[in-house]
Amino acid sequence: MYRFLLSRQWVILTLVGLVLIPVMIRLGYWQLHRHEHRVAQNQLIADNLDARAVPVDRLTGPGRTVAYDEMWRTVTAEGRYDTGHEVVVRQRTAADDQTIGYYVLTPLVMDDGRAVVVNRGWIPAGNDLTRFPKVPAAPSGEITVTGRLKRDETTGNSGIKDKKGLPARQVMLINSEQVAKSLSEPVLGGYIELTKSSPKGSGQPEVVPEPDHSGIGPHMAYAIQWWLFSAGVPIGWVILVRRELRDRAAAREAEPAPEPVAAGA
Incomplete structure (x- = not known):
């Protein structure tokens, strides 16, 4: 029933999926590390600005x-x-x-x-x-x-x-x-x-504002997104297999029944 999985098309599709899963997981961790770095940097900025x-x-x-x-x-x-x-x-x-x-x-x-x-x-x-x-x-x-x-x-x-x-x-x-x-x-x-x-002096240049340390950016959302993508690959593969099986079953049912052979023919 699953012999079609050995076809060239399905072998390539499966291999691509197997490659994408670890790549997406790694990208998710990369975004997680960027999020952690941003949070730590924001805390460092806040602490140092408040220091004596x-x-x-x-x-x-x-x-x-x-x-x-x-x-x-x-x-x-x-x-x-x-x-x-x-x-x-x-x-x-x-x-x-x-x-x-x-x-x-x-x-x-x-x-x-x-x-x-x-x-x-x-x-x-x-x-x-x-x-x-x-x-x-x-x-x-x-x-x-x-x-x-x-x-x-x-x-x-x-x-x-x-x-x-x-x-x-x-x-x-x-x-x-x-x-x-x-x-x-x-x-x-x-x-x-x-x-x-x-002394301050008059007409001085515009003071550079302190660095923004309130936002954390979208990195955590991106990490979750990549991990959801990685989970979606095997789910999508299963859906495609089931659809292929359903289409093959429907094709077999649509085939005309063979003509009966007449006796003595």
């Missing part, structure tokens, strides 16, 4: 990579802005995630002679992208800055291509090693995403 502010040099130093667990920690630094080595970061969006502009990066030379990169915030791009934009003047004199500690951006961790041949004092990535090439002072690894400063 500490001096930036407690968490990083020259040539050091900011530890993942220390990202988004509130840090402070005191010193003077070095506006002569200020640069802007191209193709960054405002808080509405739609308007394109620049981030303003200004080194802060601390009292101990070391420097830390400060992302002072966002400004609109203007009409001429080939020129250094008009940047609001940084507060002068002794400054105390407070902000979120961030890791250096690279093409690998940000997905942003580090284009060459840009106009003077324009960059694609926020990277302390790149900034350090133009400074004589040792530069701390990572950078500070400014939230407030004292």
Whole structure:
């Protein structure tokens, strides 16, 4: 009755189903791991944003990579802005995630002679992208800055291509090693995403909003979806087999009965 399963068509269909089941299960676990990572990251962001502010040099130093667990920690630094080595970061969006502009990066030379990169915030791009934009003047004199500690951006961790041949004092990535090439002072690894400063100064760039850590994304729903798909493969296979058997039975019933053979024929 089931000899049709050995036909070329059914062998291929069965093999495809056997391949799809583990692939879909694996995709489901991949989405589950992404969900777990998102939940853990949201918790880390929330905890670090709520943590007590500490001096930036407690968490990083020259040539050091900011530890993942220390990202988004509130840090402070005191010193003077070095506006002569200020640069802007191209193709960054405002808080509405739609308007394109620049981030303003200004080194802060601390009292101990070391420097830390400060992302002072966002400004609109203007009409001429080939020129250094008009940047609001940084507060002068002794400054105390407070902000979120961030890791250096690279093409690998940000997905942003580090284009060459840009106009003077324009960059694609926020990277302390790149900034350090133009400074004589040792530069701390990572950078500070400014939230407030004292004195504040007037007409300053738009402060970068804190990272969204409320949503968990659709990854769990996708995981369940893939697992339902994997369960549906054998169910669908059984349905197709039963349909094939039903169609073959109906075909046999529709065949005309053989003519009786006359006696003596």
